[in-house]
Amino acid sequence: MNDESKHEGLGFDVDLGPGRDVLRQTIGALVDGATPPGVPSVPEENLGLLRRKVRAWRLAKAGAVGLGTAVVVSALAFSAAQASTWTRSEPLPGRPTVHSIERGPVPSEVPTTRLSPSPTTSASPSPSPTPSPSSVPEVEPTPDVSASSVVVEPEPGGSASEEPEAPEVMWPPFEPFDEGYFSWAFDASPIACGLPIGDLPMDPVRFTIEPNDSPADLKVTSGFTITEVAGESYELSSGGIPEYLLFQEGRLVSSSFGARDAGSWGGDSGSGEFTADGDEIVVPGQTWQMAQTYTMTIEDVSTCGERTENRDWPTPEFHTPLPAGEYEVVYAAPYRPADGESWGIAFSGRYPVTLP
Amino acid sequence: MSTRWDDELTDLVTNRGRALVGYGYALTGDVRRAEDLVQDALVRVFRRFRRPEAAGTEGHTEFPLHDGGSHAGIEAYVRRTMLNLYLDETRRFALWRKAEPKVATTDRVKAPASDITARADVTVALRGLSPRQRACVVLRFYDDLTVPQIAATLGIAEGTIKRHLADGIRALRGVLVPEGGLL
Numbered sequence: 001m002n003d004e005s006k007h008e009g010l011g012f013d014v015d016l017g018p019g020r021d022v023l024r025q026t027i028g029a030l031v032d033g034a035t036p037p038g039v040p041s042v043p044e045e046n047l048g049l050l051r052r053k054v055r056a057w058r059l060a061k062a063g064a065v066g067l068g069t070a071v072v073v074s075a076l077a078f079s080a081a082q083a084s085t086w087t088r089s090e091p092l093p094g095r096p097t098v099h100s101i102e103r104g105p106v107p108s109e110v111p112t113t114r115l116s117p118s119p120t121t122s123a124s125p126s127p128s129p130t131p132s133p134s135s136v137p138e139v140e141p142t143p144d145v146s147a148s149s150v151v152v153e154p155e156p157g158g159s160a161s162e163e164p165e166a167p168e169v170m171w172p173p174f175e176p177f178d179e180g181y182f183s184w185a186f187d188a189s190p191i192a193c194g195l196p197i198g199d200l201p202m203d204p205v206r207f208t209i210e211p212n213d214s215p216a217d218l219k220v221t222s223g224f225t226i227t228e229v230a231g232e233s234y235e236l237s238s239g240g241i242p243e244y245l246l247f248q249e250g251r252l253v254s255s256s257f258g259a260r261d262a263g264s265w266g267g268d269s270g271s272g273e274f275t276a277d278g279d280e281i282v283v284p285g286q287t288w289q290m291a292q293t294y295t296m297t298i299e300d301v302s303t304c305g306e307r308t309e310n311r312d313w314p315t316p317e318f319h320t321p322l323p324a325g326e327y328e329v330v331y332a333a334p335y336r337p338a339d340g341e342s343w344g345i346a347f348s349g350r351y352p353v354t355l356p
Numbered sequence: 357m358s359t360r361w362d363d364e365l366t367d368l369v370t371n372r373g374r375a376l377v378g379y380g381y382a383l384t385g386d387v388r389r390a391e392d393l394v395q396d397a398l399v400r401v402f403r404r405f406r407r408p409e410a411a412g413t414e415g416h417t418e419f420p421l422h423d424g425g426s427h428a429g430i431e432a433y434v435r436r437t438m439l440n441l442y443l444d445e446t447r448r449f450a451l452w453r454k455a456e457p458k459v460a461t462t463d464r465v466k467a468p469a470s471d472i473t474a475r476a477d478v479t480v481a482l483r484g485l486s487p488r489q490r491a492c493v494v495l496r497f498y499d500d501l502t503v504p505q506i507a508a509t510l511g512i513a514e515g516t517i518k519r520h521l522a523d524g525i526r527a528l529r530g531v532l533v534p535e536g537g538l539l
Contacts, residue, residue, distance in 0.1 A: 016525065019532030020497065026478040027498040031378030034387055041373040042391040043398065050369065050395060051362060054402045 173248055174323055176306050183257055183303040183316065184243070191245070193304035195252040197328070200347060246298065247328045247350070254302040254322055298322075298329065298355065322355055329353050364430060365402050372431055379435055382494050383442050385483040397437040401430070436509065439495075443487060443510070477531040489524035492517055 016023070035041045043050065172179065172194075179194040191200070243256040305320020331348035373394070380390030482490060488510075495506045503521070507514040525532075 016529075016532065019529070022478060022532055023493070023497045023528065026482070027382050027494055030382045030479065030482075031375065031498065034378040034381035034390060035374045041369075041377045041394075043369045043373040043377065043394050046395060047366065047369050050398055050402075051365060053399050054361065054365060 171249075171251070172304075173253055174302065174305065174320060176320065177253075177302075177304055178307075179304070181304060183255055183307075183318075191252065191255075193252055193254075197247045197250045197252070197330070197350065200330075243332045244298070245330045245332055245347075246302075246322075247330065248325065250328075253304055253327070254299070257299065257303060257318070298327075298353065300355075324355050327353050327355055361402055365398065368430055368434070369398065376431070376434060376438070379494075379498075380438055380442075382482075382498060383438065383491060385479075385490075393438050393441055394434075396441055397434050400441075401434050401437055439491060439510065443491060478528065481528050481531045485524050485527060486520075489520045489527070492520040493524045493528075496521055 177193065180192045182192045184191070245252055245256075246254040299318070300322055301318040302320050302322050303318050305318060307316040307318045309316045328350045330350050376394045376397075377387070377390050380393040381387055384390050384393065482493070485493065491510065492506055495501045495509060496503075501509065503514050503517050507517045510517070
């Protein structure tokens with residue numbers, strides 16, 4: 001690599017002059033000097049413990065191979081048993097209707113997207129997806145009634161005794177509401193406050209997940225079951241924990257504070273196949289165990305409301321309380337496909353949740 | 357009888373343990389956190405480890421390594437895992453740390469015994485950077501990665517990387533460039 005290409009786009013960098021060497025040497029000194037000379041590093045001292053921990057994990061994983069099928073079947077059966085509780089009887093505004101096999105809490109109806117990092121792409125609540133016709137089930141979009149402020153009123157001449165009165169939908173649900181803002185650090189994400197749930201981006205690669213625990217508890221203690229990977233196996237990089245999106249009346253009103261834009265899922269058991277980087281290759285029916293018990297906590301303030309930016313931390317501070325009421329939560333997990341050049345977000349199905 | 361992963365782990369920790377702790381220290385500014393970061397990353401990598409060399413490295417981020425030895429592929433993966441864990445940890449505890457600002461003060465940070473006095477100002481200034489700025493500066497000036505390579509490594513848009521680097525360098529310039537120097 002020549003100097004010119006190394007400094008591409010780094011005008012602020014090349015003018016540093018001798019300061020570059022000072023900085024390089026300082027960081028090098030930090031690396032070299034962290035452990036005093038002649039003293040073994042702490043990982044060396046703890047090598048025995050590290051080996052025991054790794055061995056325990058690998059033995060547990062080997063043991064899990066024989067039980068894997070039963071675990072997945074149990075998880076799917078649990079999902080099916082919960083379906084009547086988790087699924088709404090009617091689609092929400094803007095939600096595509098899928099004419100395919102009916103299965104559990106409609107996991108396959110919420111697609112995934114792949115995001116190509118781009119500093120020039122701004123968030124938009126109305127993306128224009130281009131799904132591949134070969135891999136996306138036929139869908140019949142319902143009318144999108146959520147593109148602007150929505151107030152549903154009874155039809156003139158209608159009788160309350162003949163038809164139930166449609167509930168009034170207030171928009172925005174609280175003030176202030178920063179429509180178009182999104183707290184996650186995916187520059188290219190089309191997801192933003194106010195996004196209709198049916199406008200979650202489409203992608204030819206359909207990849208959906210189901211939490212193995214009751215979403216009523218908002219706990220993800222036994223990971224996720226991958227319910228569908230259409231077209232091909234997919235490689236995910238390891239890392240973090242799932243995030244969530246919170247919808248009310250079919251539109252995004254809050255989310256977790258910020259998806260880590262450097263990682264994706266932590267997979268601790270799965271297909272048993274690995275990429276060159278050691279990442280697991282994802283297959284349908286795979287159960288993803290979390291490294292640690294993780295509690296999905298819905299924050300009591302909205303990321304779409306008032307916020308204060310803090311230059312020292314990537315996450316702003318949010319202040320607007322979420323009103324009590326009925327919401328829907330969608331689990332979301334960023335992943336990194338095998339090409340390493342783009343990022344995607346896998347979405348779960350949608351699950352009702354009541355905030356007190 | 358030792359297994360292959362056992363030998364790999366032993367070799368890596370024995371020969372590169374200090375360097376890994378150093379890398380963690382450059383990221384975190386705290387030796388104890390660096391040690392935890394290394395051990396956490398080692399367990400995560402080796403509990404599911406397959407030799408990276410077995411399938412080549414095409415399509416994956418390459419880290420320039422300073423030992424030139426046989427641990428390159430594994431060490432690179434451990435370091436990438438350390439980066440992910442570091443950024444994940446800082447994000448997760450951001451709110452808590454805001455509530456407990458004393459945690460980040462230097463008097464409570466365990467410093468290495470061999471800090472070089474002449475570079476103390478730069479070291480202190482590095483500690484003042486945000487986690488992402490610091491990660492970008494380390495990848496740029498220690499790992500010698502380009503902006504596109506840093507973006508690929510961290511999964512962040514190039515524009516965001518440039519912003520973090522510019523902000524980081526701006527914060528450091530007072531200790532890097534003599535008075536009257538350009539910048």
